Amino acid sequence: MARHFVTALIALVFGFAGAALFSFSGLGNSQTREFLVANPDILPAMANAYQEQQSRDSLASISSEVTKPFPGAVLGNPEGSRTLVKFTDYACGYCRISTEDIDRLVSDDPELRVVIRELPLFQGSDVPARMALAAAKQGKFDAFYHAMFAMESTAPENVMAAAREAGLDLAAAQEYGASEEVTAELARNQALAQQLGFSGTPSWVTGDKAFEGAVGYDQLAKAIGG
Numbered sequence: 001m002a003r004h005f006v007t008a009l010i011a012l013v014f015g016f017a018g019a020a021l022f023s024f025s026g027l028g029n030s031q032t033r034e035f036l037v038a039n040p041d042i043l044p045a046m047a048n049a050y051q052e053q054q055s056r057d058s059l060a061s062i063s064s065e066v067t068k069p070f071p072g073a074v075l076g077n078p079e080g081s082r083t084l085v086k087f088t089d090y091a092c093g094y095c096r097i098s099t100e101d102i103d104r105l106v107s108d109d110p111e112l113r114v115v116i117r118e119l120p121l122f123q124g125s126d127v128p129a130r131m132a133l134a135a136a137k138q139g140k141f142d143a144f145y146h147a148m149f150a151m152e153s154t155a156p157e158n159v160m161a162a163a164r165e166a167g168l169d170l171a172a173a174q175e176y177g178a179s180e181e182v183t184a185e186l187a188r189n190q191a192l193a194q195q196l197g198f199s200g201t202p203s204w205v206t207g208d209k210a211f212e213g214a215v216g217y218d219q220l221a222k223a224i225g226g
Helices: 002-014 016-024 030-038 042-067 093-108 126-137 141-149 156-165 170-177 180-195 217-225
Strands: 074-076 082-088 112-118 203-206 209-212
Touching (some): 074 141, 082 180, 093 217, 112 126, 141 156, 156 170
Antiparallel strands (some): 074 112, 082 203
16 A cells, blocks of 8 residues: 555656656665655655756756847846846746846846846737847847836836837837747747746746746855856
């Protein structure tokens, strides 16, 4: 009974392939089963470790593509020796909260390059995402990024207000934002996020690490540094 119980838990945490590996690799012996039954709290740690390894494996094959920015969509030092990638959505409250952490990291580290990948997931958030890429095209990404996150919502009038505040050529920005080049970039970001197993924003990549959530300044700084 204990064997089936533990195997079921492993299946829930790691999927059925992981459960099969557990059963047939020797990990499913009686002593291991008894330990896991007596210490079920270890399973979340096992799950996190497994997911981190899966993320590293997924990232290894696409790292250069993930860290290569859309031209101009960068905060901090564009030539910096350390890179943090942020998948973001202007309608995401946690993404808004994280802007202060990013600003602090950039201020603290002159070698930090923050690559922003626009990942509009909420309804209507593709509008500011397209305008952001148009701002990048005009060399005004940083200004638009901060102006847009200062808005209360992603309503079209707020997108236009942020664009004006950033000093964009509005006609050119609207035309470019509707271009196939921008559409392709948004599709590329969606595909990269799926490959990395991201389910929401903000999501992050630095070095060989990929993780999700508004994790805060300290965890981001630790991830970048080590």
